[in-house]
Amino acid sequence: MSIESIDGCIGCGICVKTCPTDVIRMDPVTNKAIIKYPADCQICHLCRMYCPVDAITISPEKSIPVIVSWG
Amino acid sequence: MGMIMENRIRLYNGIAAAAIFLGLPILFFVLGDFPERSILKNGLSLLTIIAFCMMLAQFYLARSNKNILKAHKMGKIVKYHKFIGYTFIAILFFHPFLIMLPRYFEAGVDPIDAFTTIITTFDSTGVILGIIAWCLMLVIGISSLIRNNMGMTYKTWRVFHGILSIAFLVIASWHVIDLGRHINSSMTIYIIILAGIGILLLLKTYFIKSSKPSGETK
Amino acid sequence: MSRRKFMGLAGGALGMAAIASMGVAGWAANKLEIDPEALEYLENETDVLIIGGGMAGLFAAVKAHDAGAKTLMVSKGRLGSSGETPFAKGIFAYDPSTTEMSLDEFTDGVSRSAIGTNNPIYTRQMAEHSLDRVNELREWGFFDSALYNKSFSKPIEERNIDLLERIVITNLIKENGKICGAAGFSLDEEKVYIFKAKSVVLCTGAGGFKPNGFPICDLTHDGTIMAYNIGAKVTGKEWNDGHPGQATNSAACFDGWHGMFERVPSVESVGIRHDLGVDLNYMAYTNGNPVQMGPPGASESKKVVGGPYVPAEFSQRGPDKHDDGPKDGPKDGKHPRGGKPGEGGKDGEAGSPPGMGGVSVGGSSAGMAIHKSEGLVPINDKCESTIPGLFAAGDALGSYMAGAIYTQIGSSLAGSAVQGGIAGKAAAEYSADKKIPNISKTKIKEIKEEMLAPLHRTEGYSPAWVTQTLQGIMIPNFIIYIKKEGLLKAALAYIEELRDHHIPMLKAADLHELRLAHETVNMITTAEMKLKASILRTESRCSHYRLDYPETDKENWQAWINIFKGEDGRMKFEKQAFDSWPASGKPLEYI
Numbered sequence: 001m002s003i004e005s006i007d008g009c010i011g012c013g014i015c016v017k018t019c020p021t022d023v024i025r026m027d028p029v030t031n032k033a034i035i036k037y038p039a040d041c042q043i044c045h046l047c048r049m050y051c052p053v054d055a056i057t058i059s060p061e062k063s064i065p066v067i068v069s070w071g
Numbered sequence: 072m073g074m075i076m077e078n079r080i081r082l083y084n085g086i087a088a089a090a091i092f093l094g095l096p097i098l099f100f101v102l103g104d105f106p107e108r109s110i111l112k113n114g115l116s117l118l119t120i121i122a123f124c125m126m127l128a129q130f131y132l133a134r135s136n137k138n139i140l141k142a143h144k145m146g147k148i149v150k151y152h153k154f155i156g157y158t159f160i161a162i163l164f165f166h167p168f169l170i171m172l173p174r175y176f177e178a179g180v181d182p183i184d185a186f187t188t189i190i191t192t193f194d195s196t197g198v199i200l201g202i203i204a205w206c207l208m209l210v211i212g213i214s215s216l217i218r219n220n221m222g223m224t225y226k227t228w229r230v231f232h233g234i235l236s237i238a239f240l241v242i243a244s245w246h247v248i249d250l251g252r253h254i255n256s257s258m259t260i261y262i263i264i265l266a267g268i269g270i271l272l273l274l275k276t277y278f279i280k281s282s283k284p285s286g287e288t289k
Numbered sequence: 290m291s292r293r294k295f296m297g298l299a300g301g302a303l304g305m306a307a308i309a310s311m312g313v314a315g316w317a318a319n320k321l322e323i324d325p326e327a328l329e330y331l332e333n334e335t336d337v338l339i340i341g342g343g344m345a346g347l348f349a350a351v352k353a354h355d356a357g358a359k360t361l362m363v364s365k366g367r368l369g370s371s372g373e374t375p376f377a378k379g380i381f382a383y384d385p386s387t388t389e390m391s392l393d394e395f396t397d398g399v400s401r402s403a404i405g406t407n408n409p410i411y412t413r414q415m416a417e418h419s420l421d422r423v424n425e426l427r428e429w430g431f432f433d434s435a436l437y438n439k440s441f442s443k444p445i446e447e448r449n450i451d452l453l454e455r456i457v458i459t460n461l462i463k464e465n466g467k468i469c470g471a472a473g474f475s476l477d478e479e480k481v482y483i484f485k486a487k488s489v490v491l492c493t494g495a496g497g498f499k500p501n502g503f504p505i506c507d508l509t510h511d512g513t514i515m516a517y518n519i520g521a522k523v524t525g526k527e528w529n530d531g532h533p534g535q536a537t538n539s540a541a542c543f544d545g546w547h548g549m550f551e552r553v554p555s556v557e558s559v560g561i562r563h564d565l566g567v568d569l570n571y572m573a574y575t576n577g578n579p580v581q582m583g584p585p586g587a588s589e590s591k592k593v594v595g596g597p598y599v600p601a602e603f604s605q606r607g608p609d610k611h612d613d614g615p616k617d618g619p620k621d622g623k624h625p626r627g628g629k630p631g632e633g634g635k636d637g638e639a640g641s642p643p644g645m646g647g648v649s650v651g652g653s654s655a656g657m658a659i660h661k662s663e664g665l666v667p668i669n670d671k672c673e674s675t676i677p678g679l680f681a682a683g684d685a686l687g688s689y690m691a692g693a694i695y696t697q698i699g700s701s702l703a704g705s706a707v708q709g710g711i712a713g714k715a716a717a718e719y720s721a722d723k724k725i726p727n728i729s730k731t732k733i734k735e736i737k738e739e740m741l742a743p744l745h746r747t748e749g750y751s752p753a754w755v756t757q758t759l760q761g762i763m764i765p766n767f768i769i770y771i772k773k774e775g776l777l778k779a780a781l782a783y784i785e786e787l788r789d790h791h792i793p794m795l796k797a798a799d800l801h802e803l804r805l806a807h808e809t810v811n812m813i814t815t816a817e818m819k820l821k822a823s824i825l826r827t828e829s830r831c832s833h834y835r836l837d838y839p840e841t842d843k844e845n846w847q848a849w850i851n852i853f854k855g856e857d858g859r860m861k862f863e864k865q866a867f868d869s870w871p872a873s874g875k876p877l878e879y880i
Contacts (some may be wrong), residue, residue: 002540005106008252011195012188017367017454018438020375020507022476022801031195037801039753044504045543045550046370049178049436052185053170055252057106060541066501067757068539069651069766070573070580178435178551 002041002062008055009033015047015056023047080142091265092128096120099258112173116253119166122159123247126208126240127262129156130269135233135276153215160212167205197250204243211235233273240266318748322799325744329480330737335361335451336720337713338471338484340458340512341492342366343374344702345683347441348422348709349490349716354448356717361451363473363484365804366507368445368452369437372494373684373701376504376542376550378435379557380706381699382423383416390559392416398561402603403692404830405847405867406662410670411688414711415704422706423556435551456482457804458511459740461489461679462728463519468678469726471515472736476800481740483733487720488678490712491516492705495657495664495684498760498812502534502653504542504550509808510656510815512685516665517814522675522853522863522871524687525663526818527825529770529832530695531567534653536579545653557699563603565659565695566832570651570770571596579648597834598841655764656815659832660701661690661708666851666871672712675853675871678723680716682708689849693831743806749796752805756812759787763816772823773836781820787813817860822850825862 003023006015009032015024016033024047025036033055035041041058048056100117108116130136132152140148167189171182180188192198211232214221218228244266248259337353339346342364354360365371383395390398396413426432430440445452458473462483470485493512497505517523535545543550572593573580657663664687665674672680672688683705690704691697743749762783763769767776792810797803828842829835848864851871855861865871 007106008250010189010192010198010250012192014188016477018370020366020371020504022455022507022804025801040506040801040805042499042501042504042506043541043543044376046375046436049551050180050370050438052180052188053252054112054173054179058543060538060544062501062538062540066540067652067760067764068501068534068536069570069655069764069770070578178553180436181434181439184439 002038002043002058003035003047004057004059006033006035006055007057008053010053010055012052014050014052018050019047020044077142084139084142088128088131092124092131093121095261096124096258099255099261100253103253103255103258105253109173111176115169115172118162119169120253122162122166123243125155125159126163126243127265127269129236130240130266130273133273135269135272156215157212160208163205163208164212167201195250197246200242200246201250204239204246207235207239207242211239230277233277237270237273240270319746319796320798321744323479323744325741327479328474328741329478330483331480332483332485333361334485334725335359336487337361337716338363338486338489339492339713340364340471340489341372341494341683341685342368342370342441342452342454343372343492343494343683344377344705345494345685345709345712346490346492347444348706349492349680349682349713350450351444351448352710352713353490353717354450354713356714358487358717358720360713360717361453361484361486362445363453363456363458363471363482365455365457365476365511367438367454369439369441371507373505373508374705375437376546377702378549378552378554379699379702380419380423380426380554381416381557381559381697381703382420383559384420388559395559395561399692399696402561402563402600402696403689403694404598404600404841405692406689406694406831406849407692407696408667408689409868411661411667411690411704411708412692414670415690415700415707418707418710419700419703422703422710426706432554432556435553453482457807458493458515459807460736461491461515461519462732462736463676463679464726464728464732466677467726468519468676469728472733472740474740474800474803476804479800481737483728483736485725485728487723487725488680488716490672490709490716491665491674491679491681491685492683492709492712493681493685495660496812496815497654497656498763498816499756499808500653500655500657500760500764501540502542502545502650503532503657505654505657508657509811511808511811512681513664514811514814516674516676516679516681517852517854520676520854521679522666522851523664523818524666524849524851524865525658525689525693526815526852527822527833527850528658528662528693529567529570530565530654530657530659531570531651531770531832532565532654533569533580533649533651536648536650539650539653542653554702557697560698561603561696562698563599563694563696564698566597566599567770567834568597568599569649570766571834573649573651574766574771580650595839597829597832651766651770652764655760655769656812656819659691659693659695660684661686661688661704662693662832663687666865668870670711671715672708673715673719678716678719680712680719682712686712687849693833740807741803743795743797743803746794746796749794750791752795752797752802752809755787755791755795756805756809758791759784759809759812759816762787763819769819771834771836774824777820777824781817781824784813784816784820788817818852821860821862822852825850 011031021040021042023037023041024033027034045058048058132148171186174182244262248254336358337360339350339362350360350362392413395416396409399407399412400409429443455476456473458471460472462470468489472483474481491512494508496508496510499506513523575593664685665681666687668675672682672686674681691700762780768780795806797806826833827838828846829839830841847867851863851865853861
């Protein structure tokens, strides 16, 4: 399902800012990025490309079937 | 007969050491539920993990572990200790830069910018710990190289080296557990147990031994 | 237990919130995560307020600052990393020293391809200034990285331009007939912002219905609808961007673009086309699935009769690359009638082998019109809107720079840069002799209440569900692309239901959902505009195709459709003749 995991996060917060759809937030307890709103991930990979430690894994699948114009 | 026995113990010790310090981490790496990554990235990760485990192993390749190493000649152990120390400190020296290496082969953030971001994320405990551990490691490595020029007695050197090593291991383990990409519960427990025992063994040689004489006088 | 799970447990309440937010529940009590009463309230003052941090916003901020205005830039996302800009990889530059075509010839060519729908003044302006903007971008390092934040930050930091990121602007504020600022809230801190500004430049892009397969899910026509709400005229809602997506993993825009997002940008030269219309949609409508792009010529076996008209001059597709990033469509699956599909992706990268597109599905950019054909109606060539002090640039401005069909690869990015610069400078000049406006307390209170209303609702509908329902109504091929009156009206009935009954009941539990609630309202208003404008335009032209009016009507429809809010609060429409600036004429009656 879209953005899958964040492994080895250093807590710089860049992904939070970088995500156009506001999927990622900082966990106030661990001070690390968490995937808070996965349903809104548009699978654009900006967070992954901007992450300084390449911590983010994204898959092309979306858990909810999406609406297209024909099928 | 004794020679054969000792050879066998040495062999078993060697196998056990390889299993504990090489086999287990590789096993955790392979069996762990980690995202798929490129060969280069996985290779670098594995190298780093092994290098860290070799630092753990150093605590067992020392006089503090005399009981188990009875069958070995200390001179040889010290040789291994030195070889492993210099080799893997050299590798871990590059660890902060090796994280960036794959970025040179893919689109995304500029590796130098990424590096700057990492080492300036001061509100991250893991990063601070990592920087301190890296510096300590360098001090350990360099002081070992120039030990003879430092004019320390062997006893002072041992305490100096031991305390630095304990500080390094505690901070490095904390860093690894906090930030490690391939940290899961098995890896965490493994590190805590091995670091804990290693440090206790070393502390034992300093405190329990030195306190013994005073106890006897009473 | 993995570390992730462990952290999830440690996160405790947060984790639960994440799970709750994932559910797309139709009706549920609103469990608030924040205290709407405790939100901090901040006021800012500036000469020129730039809303949006993409290509247009960048140049608007730089040029407003350089013209001497105190400039503040505010963005829902991060500079260079939100909207469509981060994914646009081609930028057009008209270089007079290497181009044989004159500026006039270029403009005329675009007009012919656009069947008169372009505004030649903006077409020419884009080409004329493109090289200067490209050169500035090159200086800032734009062409050195696939990621734009660094190069965009350079001129902003050098000039010390104030920048506020992750602030969702929800309202434009107009008093005494003039713009006087904007209001919004922060996504990260519990703060409400009021910006008092002498002038505002909307660089908010266009939008869609959060379609899957296109990286525009943060673009929901926010700027357009905010401006409409304070009385600005907007245009272009009947046009469509016909980008298809891939059938497998349709949601994965990164994968669907075969690694293009990872490319560094490049400069495009002159090549006038007639792209991004709805011909593939027509093909899918008449022939059914699968709409598969084969090698050149393969699709000849299934001839399609009728469909959108393409001027003969532009129907022959050249072998040139077609790789302007999402602004120009996936390289595969775009040329329906015997055209040559562009190069595919790199080998082994999620999808089709080079030269062979996979199975396509429509609607990956659903809700979006052709670049720069929708948005605020300009009253002159300075990107000025019908509201004094309010400017717009880039996709937020209905400049018709390319017309109602995409005519020049890379011109969308170039146009945003050029218009941003012009709008920024014009806004600074407008602000020069103005005072910081005063916004009345009642107005601020009213706006705050409206902004935070979804947080105060204990019961209602989740924005995610309403959006999904909206997508189900609007995205089908037979509604938004291959249009006929009956179905447009049927869809309109649904949209009016969402407008009248669901907008007033949108609820939000936290600031993320509050953002979604506002986005949902903007999309619903856009849907109403799109359906009504599509019903009104009883002809087919460029990217607007009516099955019941398949011909181009050059007698009655040499005109754009402007939309504005009437005194009674209802949506009103007017025709504005091509080649003219807006004049207050008699509104068209919408049946």
